[in-house]
Amino acid sequence: MSSTESPDARAVPVVPPTRSSQVSAGEKLRTVTLPGVTLTVRSRPPAREGLPPALYVHGLGGSSQNWSELMERLADTVDGEALDLPGFGDAPPPGDGDYSITGYARVVIRYLDASARGPVHLVGNSMGGAVATRVAAVRPDLVRTLTLVSPALPELRPQRTAVPTGLLAVPGVVSLFARMTKDWSPERRTREVLALCYGDPSRVSPEGFALAVAEYERRLELPYFWEVMARSARGIVDAYTLGGQHSLWRQAEKVLAPTLLVYGVRDQLVSIRMARRASKAFRDSRLLTLLQAGHVAMMEDPDVVARAFRELLADTATTSERSAPPRG
Template sequence: MADPGVAGGGYDSAWDDLELPELDEHLPPWPGTVEESGGVRLHVRRTEPELTPDGAPTAVYVHGLGGSSTNWTDLGRLLAPWARGVAVDLPGFGLSEPEDGFDYSLRAHADRVARFVRGFGDGPVHVLGNSMGGAIAILLAARWPELVRSVTLVSPAVPDLRPSIKRLSDPRLALAYLPVIGTRARQQLIAMTPEQRVRQVIELCYHDPSRLPPHRLAEMVEEYRQRSGHAWAVTAMGRSTLGIVRDWVARGPRSLWRALEEITAPSLVVWGERDRVISARKAVRTVRALRRGRLLMLQDTGHVAQMEQPQRVAQA
């Protein structure tokens, strides 16, 4: 394969000749609504139709653990002249209520996104995923290649079993499910305000939290407040976390590394060199596993490059 830092291995850019529009720093989240497609009901946000020419392909954006469709506001706007943006709230996240019995495994999430996309009925889509959403995008592209035009993986949640408490937004999360002391840890976490919890997540996921505009912080706090009011929110977070770990320890045909090898679509891997959640050391192995992959490493960037450096990601 060619040097993973440049195009190679049969890679064709999904976004040729891009001249990016100017990004409005005060851009609000895209309009959102609950939609049913392919028998799946999800809350989604779509870029404004007038931004995209008729006949343009669709780009589907998949957020990470604890995230939502609003994680793609800026990048989706930058790419809207070339692709209609559809950002999904995964079951149990954002404003998507999970169906009864949903098991929150990565494969269950990927299945729901695949069914939702198939219901569009307008051909393959560009799939972009961050963190857990990146792992879901890997499974989607490997299992349903006919649905995928290209794949962009932003710090995907590939297996990374480092036992480091620094990877948690709050050290008490490591204690929350232990006997006896777990009860107190959970009570302390519940007592935190939405703004305190959101700031913890930002400190973990951003290399430079000052890049987050105040109105974005306010949006995230309000969204956290809304979601935490639902009975399914804690279950979705805990069981999705467990689902990630189960896939990380899987071997053979169920391994995420094996799934990467099966992807035939052109693929871009984006990683922040300062990522504290999923080690940037996984980047080269990830791109080398892909048949048609290339890698963009971003300096002074953390776990959510599409939020911290949307212009750089769009230009890739």
Template sequence: MTYVRDTPATEDGAEPAVFVHGLGGSSANWTDLAGLLAHRLDGQALDLPGFGRSDPARSYSVAAFADRVAQVIEHEGRGPVHLFGNSLGGAVVVRVAALRPDLVRTLTLISPAMPFLDARRSAHGRMLPLLLIPRADRLAAKRLATIPPDRLARQILEVCFADPGRIAEQRMAEAIDEARLRYDVPWYLDAYVRTLRSLVATFLRAYLPGGHSLWRLAARITAPTLVIGGDSDRLVDVRVAEQAARTIPDSRLLMLAGVGHVAQMEVPDLVARSVIALLDEVRTSRAADVAR
């Protein structure tokens, strides 16, 4: 079962959108942005397998997640959609847009976890030795058991936000509820560790010969694309957003000063305005094509 959080459109003529969260996140990460865009987009944010309220899966690879996103779009009969991805979700939707262009109207990438090799540029770098240990999720579970849910939620958000003062009280309460869920769901830590391990493997393969490099896939994307990065991102190398914008043919880049890894949560108004500008640009271009 894949859990989907709906943000229904508030006006007629809205187009479908799908939002994909990052590693350890959930569909709740898109609440503010989806609400701000509801006059233009009929939104669905999904929980990737093993995260949030979705069931676990056999595989936690980027390819398997991309297949699940494509299945959700096809099952709902909503494609093509405006597709959004943050962090891990960014890598996932890059693969969807490259391999299934029929499902994508526009693409918005927020701090996409595209491959980079300098582990020092990510707070996840200190976890890499853990990935070499069999059943590393059991060690992680022991560590998790020592952290109260409210402290865990704050630690996560403080890594993701450049300015923790921007964390709204309601969003903190929701994050604490999400943290409690991680204690209750037996497969969560297995999903987290295996997903991180798979993502790291994807990074390494990106610099080897072959057609499955995420960077080579990004170069095949035809959808109009908006790439957003925060210059205070502590989880993805801040140079990645610029490289993604250079690689994807029809792309625009927005770098946000003093913003961290989850711009859609930290500065949702700024992100919403940039998305609306993309939607307006695409609408104008389509109208011009029809008029020719």
């Protein structure tokens, strides 16, 4: 963004748009219909039978394809699936109109109960990290381990660069933003969101950029696109204001599952300052800090994130073996 552009013009989707209808080699997409909600599930067959299940949950403005690179790298470790949450990717909006963090958590729980895949290794990014935290807190029976990439947990003093996205929650701002950016090309919109999300946007390949532009064009044609963005952003803000037992930080303290926290030093949406607080809140946690990464480390440094995830699973398995009662 040039110095002459208003920072408010960066109130754009906060996860890079990737072509949701694009299926990477080896992946499959299927539609799952549950009472009141329709989901799209992206999966990659595991390298061998018997691997433990994993479920990936994307962030605001994202889709299941945000996890494709990480899923590919972990196909020898877990049996992975990634959801398109209602209103995102190829999934239609929720029938009940509930875009709250709790509402999305209910959807994830409903899917896990219906699929009988739990307990899973649950992985979430940004808004999906907040959703995954709530799931792990209220249904510990469904979660083996928890991995959070730049989770959207409440910040009292958000970064200046994150303020415009939060403004999406304010009534009327979406229509104002649409008027402000009506002359923007899909290429410019994509460059803006990549600049906001990546620590180094130049790491996106020309092919990846072209796919992101095409997906942005597709999304803008959806009649519900901006409403879903606004109401989901409002759901995040509302979750930030909840106190007592429903506070996300209070629920983080209740999480029993071993937790991997991944933060990028160059993250413009979730401050690296929150890493320390999160490390204290989650009782059984480890922290991975990436110096060059921004908001979507699983897309920027998938090899490093995959290695840390494997280490989490290996250490968890070792701990379980040590705590198991003797046989015989």
